Amino acid sequence: MLIMENVLLALAGLKSNIMRSLLTMLGIIIGIASVIAIMTVGNSITVMVNTQMQEMGANNLTVGVSAKSTSEETTSSGLHFGAGNRRSMDTEDYITDDMIDSFLEEYSDNIKYTLLSSTVGSGTAIDGDLYAYVNVVGYNEDYMEYNDPEILAGRTFIEKDYENAQKVCIVSNYFVNNMFEGDTSAALGSAVEISINGKYYTYYIVGVYEYDDSTWSSDSTEDTTTDLYIPYDTARTQLHTINDGYESFTLITTIDTDSEEFADTVETYFNTMYYSNNDDYEVSVTSMASMIESMTTMIGTIELALAIIAGISLVVGGIGVMNIMLVSITERTKEIGTRKALGATNGSIRLQFITESVVICIMGGLIGIILGVVLGSVAATYMGYSASVSISAIIIAVAFSMAIGIFFGYYPANKAAKLNPIEALRYE
Amino acid sequence: MAAGDLMLDLRDIHKSFFIGTPNEFEVLHGINLTVNQGEFVSIVGQSGSGKSTLMNIIGALDRPTLGEYTLDGVDIEKAKDHELSALRNKKIGFVFQTYNLIARTNALKNVELPMMYAGMGRGERTDRAKMLLEEVGMTDRMHHNPDELSGGQKQRVAIARAMANDPAIILADEPTGALDSATGRMIMDIFHKLHEEQGKTILLITHSPELSQETDRIITIKDGTILGESKGNWKGLSSDERAGVKKEVE
Numbered sequence: 001m002l003i004m005e006n007v008l009l010a011l012a013g014l015k016s017n018i019m020r021s022l023l024t025m026l027g028i029i030i031g032i033a034s035v036i037a038i039m040t041v042g043n044s045i046t047v048m049v050n051t052q053m054q055e056m057g058a059n060n061l062t063v064g065v066s067a068k069s070t071s072e073e074t075t076s077s078g079l080h081f082g083a084g085n086r087r088s089m090d091t092e093d094y095i096t097d098d099m100i101d102s103f104l105e106e107y108s109d110n111i112k113y114t115l116l117s118s119t120v121g122s123g124t125a126i127d128g129d130l131y132a133y134v135n136v137v138g139y140n141e142d143y144m145e146y147n148d149p150e151i152l153a154g155r156t157f158i159e160k161d162y163e164n165a166q167k168v169c170i171v172s173n174y175f176v177n178n179m180f181e182g183d184t185s186a187a188l189g190s191a192v193e194i195s196i197n198g199k200y201y202t203y204y205i206v207g208v209y210e211y212d213d214s215t216w217s218s219d220s221t222e223d224t225t226t227d228l229y230i231p232y233d234t235a236r237t238q239l240h241t242i243n244d245g246y247e248s249f250t251l252i253t254t255i256d257t258d259s260e261e262f263a264d265t266v267e268t269y270f271n272t273m274y275y276s277n278n279d280d281y282e283v284s285v286t287s288m289a290s291m292i293e294s295m296t297t298m299i300g301t302i303e304l305a306l307a308i309i310a311g312i313s314l315v316v317g318g319i320g321v322m323n324i325m326l327v328s329i330t331e332r333t334k335e336i337g338t339r340k341a342l343g344a345t346n347g348s349i350r351l352q353f354i355t356e357s358v359v360i361c362i363m364g365g366l367i368g369i370i371l372g373v374v375l376g377s378v379a380a381t382y383m384g385y386s387a388s389v390s391i392s393a394i395i396i397a398v399a400f401s402m403a404i405g406i407f408f409g410y411y412p413a414n415k416a417a418k419l420n421p422i423e424a425l426r427y428e
Numbered sequence: 429m430a431a432g433d434l435m436l437d438l439r440d441i442h443k444s445f446f447i448g449t450p451n452e453f454e455v456l457h458g459i460n461l462t463v464n465q466g467e468f469v470s471i472v473g474q475s476g477s478g479k480s481t482l483m484n485i486i487g488a489l490d491r492p493t494l495g496e497y498t499l500d501g502v503d504i505e506k507a508k509d510h511e512l513s514a515l516r517n518k519k520i521g522f523v524f525q526t527y528n529l530i531a532r533t534n535a536l537k538n539v540e541l542p543m544m545y546a547g548m549g550r551g552e553r554t555d556r557a558k559m560l561l562e563e564v565g566m567t568d569r570m571h572h573n574p575d576e577l578s579g580g581q582k583q584r585v586a587i588a589r590a591m592a593n594d595p596a597i598i599l600a601d602e603p604t605g606a607l608d609s610a611t612g613r614m615i616m617d618i619f620h621k622l623h624e625e626q627g628k629t630i631l632l633i634t635h636s637p638e639l640s641q642e643t644d645r646i647i648t649i650k651d652g653t654i655l656g657e658s659k660g661n662w663k664g665l666s667s668d669e670r671a672g673v674k675k676e677v678e
Contacts, residue, residue, distance in 0.1 A: 005544055009533075016532045338528040341489060342589070343517020343545040345510050421489045425528070 002348060006355035013356060014363065024324040025364030027317020028404065032368025032397050033375060034310035039393035040376025042303030044385040046296055053292045059112075059259045060288040063266055064248030065093055068282045093281045094245025099274055106269070110257045113142040115250040118235040122225060123196030125179055132178035133225040134171070136194060136201065138235025146252060149229070153184045154207035157231050161206075165233035165242075169203035172211040172226035184208055194228065201238060203230060263287045314400065317364070318408040325357050325412035336416050337424025350417035357409025358402055365401030369394055434498075435596060435629050436463035436486065441495035443481050455481045457652045458495070463597070463631060468623045470632040470640035470660070473649035480601070482649065483633050487520055487599050488512045500596040517545050521590030525602035527582040529574040535561060535585045536570040542592040553592075560588040564618055580611035587618055597629045598622070604639065616642060 014021040104114060120136035139147065141162050149156075152173055161168050171179075171187070180187040187205050194201045211226050236242040251266070253259045263285040270283035329336070336349060344352075373394075377387035443456040455478045463469050473479040484490040485497065488504060497504040500519050507515060516522075529538050536557050543553035561570045564584040574582055583603060590598050600619065604612030616639070622628040632643055640646045641660055648655040 002544070012532060332531075334528065335530055338524075338530065339541070339545075340513070341487065341516060341522045341528075342542045343513055343593075345513040345545075347510075348545060422484050425489070425524075 002351060003355060006352050007359060009352065010356040010359040014360065020324070021360065021363075024321055024360055025317075025367065027313065027320040028361050028364030028401055029317075029368040029371060031310065031312075031314030031317045032365050032401060033372035034313060035307050036369055036372025036390075036393055036397055037376035037379060038303060038306045038310055039390045040373060040387060041380050041383070041385075042299060042306075043390040043393070044376075044380035044388045045383075046299050046303075047388045048385045049295055049299065050292060053288055053295070059253040059255065059257065061251040061253060061259055061263050061266065062248060062286045062288075063095070063251060063270070063283060064286070065089065065095060065281050066284045068278075068280055089247070089281065091245065093278065094247060095249070095270070095274075095283065096245045099270065100246075100249070102273075103266075103269060107265070110253055110262055110265075111251055112254045113146045113252040114140070115143045115146060115252065116140040116232055116246070117143055118232060118239060118241065120201065120230070120235050120238060121196040123194045123201075125175070125192050125194050127179055127193075130179050130181075132175045133223060134175065134194060134228040135225050136169075136196065136228045136230060136235070138230050138232040140232040142252075143232070144229065149209035150212075152208045152210050154188045154205070156207055157229075161231045162233060165231060165237045167201075167203050167234055168206045168231065170207040170209055170229040171205055172228075173208055174211050174224060174226045175228065176208050203228070203234075259287045260289050263290075314404060318361070318404040321357055321360055321364075321405065322408040322412060324360075325353060325409055326415070328356075329353065329412050329416045332416075333419065333424050333427040336419050337421050337427065340419070340421035341425060346417040349419075350413045353413035353416050354406060354409045357413065358405030361401040361405030361409075362398065365398055368401070369397055372397075433465045434462060435465045435467075435500055436461070436631075437496075437498040438462070438486070439496040441482075441485060441492045441497060443478075443485060443490070444493045454493075455652050456485075456492070459649075459652075459654060461647065461654065463629060465596075465629055466623075466627045467645060468619070468630045468632070468643045469645045469647065470634055470643040471647045471649055472634055472637055472640045474635055477649050478652040479633050479635075479649050481652075483599060483601055483631075486631065487522060488515045513545075517542055518593050519596040521592070521595035521598040523583070523586050523590050523598060523600040523603045525605040527574070527579070527586045527606075529577075529582055529585060529589075531575070532573055534571050534573050535566060535577065535588075538574070538585055539570075539589045539592055542589060546593050557588070557592070560591050561585070563591075564588045578611075579607050580614060583607065583611075583615050584618065587615070587622075591622070591628075597631055599631050599633070601633045602635070603632070605634075 100114065104111060117140070118138040120138065122133070122135045125132045125134060141157070141159075144157060149170065151170070154170070156170065157168065160166065169192070171192070173184075176182060176184055176187045179192065180190070187208060189204065189206075191202050191204050194203070209229075211224075233242065236244075253262055267283060267285045275282045339349060339352075373389050377389070380387040438459055438461040441456055441459040441461075442454060444452050444454040446452055459482060471479050471482065481490070485492050486499075488499065488507075491505065499515065502515060502519070504512070504515075522528075529535075530541065533541075536554065539557035539560055540553045543556065548556075558567070558570065561567055564587055566581060566584050566588065569577060569581055574585075577585065587598075587603075590600075598619075603619070604615050607615060619630055619632070620642070623630050630643075632640070634640055637646075643660045646658045646660050648657070
């Protein structure tokens with residue numbers, strides 16, 4: 001086939017002047033490499049964010065109190081203003097235990113866990129030379145069950161701990177290493193004093209869990225801050241928020257429940273039952289699925305914008321190819337004349353030069369892809385994401401470089417095809 | 429087509445070049461020329477005589493402004509561009525003064541080229557190219573690129589290439605013009621061999637009257653008109669006498 005001949009011819013031509021071929025391809029290489037690198041980084045971030053959010057739970061609903069948006073406060077551009085007139089959130093605006101209880105009664109079939117947590121704060125446990133950094137959080141029974149820490153020794157909280165707001169805690173194995181030099185049996189039953197913002201809190205250790213260092217941070221050291229779990233009501237008592245309502249809480253739906261659909265149900269329930277008379281606040285529910293979706297869309301948009309900017313260099317590269325093709329055709333005028341004398345039709349001359357241009361662009365594209373994948377992977381790894389190459393980007397890149405080859409090769413090739421054979425033969 | 433049949437028929441060929449109206453510049457003023465199958469004909473003329481223009485028309489690289497031209501039964505004026513390409517490909521074998529081999533392409537591939545444009549399969553054309561190169565004694569250099577070949581070797585490859593599609597006529601434009609006399613002699617011998625052994629129709633364009641003496645028929649052209657025609661005495665000479673003419677030519 002003539003195409004195969006032309007490809008071989010073009011490759012031989014590229015080989016005969018490697019430096020020039022590389023310089024010609026450089027624009028395409030840089031263009032494709034940057035597009036692929038950007039898409040690789042973007043893809044890695046998307047995959048990472050998705051997995052992490054998925055891990056947090058796609059059937060995760062956040063129920064929260066938020067300001068009501070009224071039409072008077074929204075300008076045509078969608079910006080809010082006049083917030084100064086709005087009264088700040090008051091006790092009666094919060095979600096109460098009663099609301100939650102009656103809600104759970106109604107929809108117990110759809111809900112697996114109701115997660116309530118209260119953070120006392122980050123602090124330090126000090127005992128002589130020994131110290132450990134902790135983050136003191138109060139979890140309710142559902143949260144502990146949902147979180148399911150791997151208990152290495154002792155026990156998890158029992159019903160009495162929750163009900164009576166006992167000052168008990170579960171610490172990490174890191175904490176035991178730091179405070180008790182790894183002696184778990186010494187730790188169990190001991191009291192620990194935690195200093196948080198100048199206040200001291202004392203808890204009795206009832207259990208030790210294994211700190212999961214696989215997520216978020218891979219470089220955990222002895223100084224890593226680990227969670228210290230206490231019962232939910234213990235935290236609320238200590239924070240003097242025991243009688244307050246909730247600004248937000250999290251629901252974990254059962255597997256059979258469509259969490260996005262259920263989000264609407266929850267919203268409607270709370271707003272019709274409890275917030276219909278509230279002029280300023282309402283309950284809104286965010287599902288993790290919709291958050292993942294908006295996050296992915298956002299990353300995708302940024303990625304696309306960057307890729308388009310990088311794509312401009314592809315156009316510049318294409319012009320470079322066209323320039324070299326024009327030079328090459330001038331140099332080879334006599335060859336073109338000879339080929340015509342030997343019986344080459346205009347079409348076969350055109351095909352020869354378009355093939356040459358496409359071969360240059362595809363070669364450049366392939367080098368660019370390799371470079372881009374390497375660059376993108378290095379960048380993604382450096383930024384702490386596991387590199388994930390976008391296959392569709394590679395396919396698009398190959399197709400695009402081919403298109404550039406045809407587009408920018410057509411004009412020179414057509415010029416060559418239309419050369420007058422006599423003038424071409426006479427050309428010196 | 430048998431020997432003696434009409435191969436080339438030019439009738440009242442005019443060729444003008446327009447160097448911007450109304451400056452019309454006529455180069456050929458009514459050329460009448462016929463060449464029969466199997467003839468070895470030379471067209472002799474000084475530079476500027478119009479012989480190159482005539483060669484371009486005969487080679488179907490250019491069209492006459494006026495007149496009729498029939499090549500091997502094909503009417504050139506009526507042929508479309510792609511038909512002219514096919515005609516050049518199959519019926520004409522060009523041999524140029526400057527060889528015009530394709531650079532960075534070895535001798536074998538150069539000879540294969542016209543067969544590739546004719547759509548011949550790869551294996552078949554490689555075999556034929558090898559055979560043709562053997563005929564001109566270039567078998568051992570067939571994988572060399574043109575820049576690794578001497579002038580005489582290049583011209584031999586060019587002749588093999590001209591023979592690729594077994595053309596009706598070989599059109600040789602000053603084929604020895606860039607060669608030293610010994611090498612030129614060798615090239616002329618190849619033409620004689622093709623003419624005598626294969627009965628090829630050969631049209632030799634030259635400025636050298638001595639060289640033209642080696643052909644059957646000599647057509648002298650001057651200022652765009654045919655001055656006259658004379659018989660070359662080649663055929664009537666004994667081999668000793670031929671050697672003498674060859675000496676003279678050298």
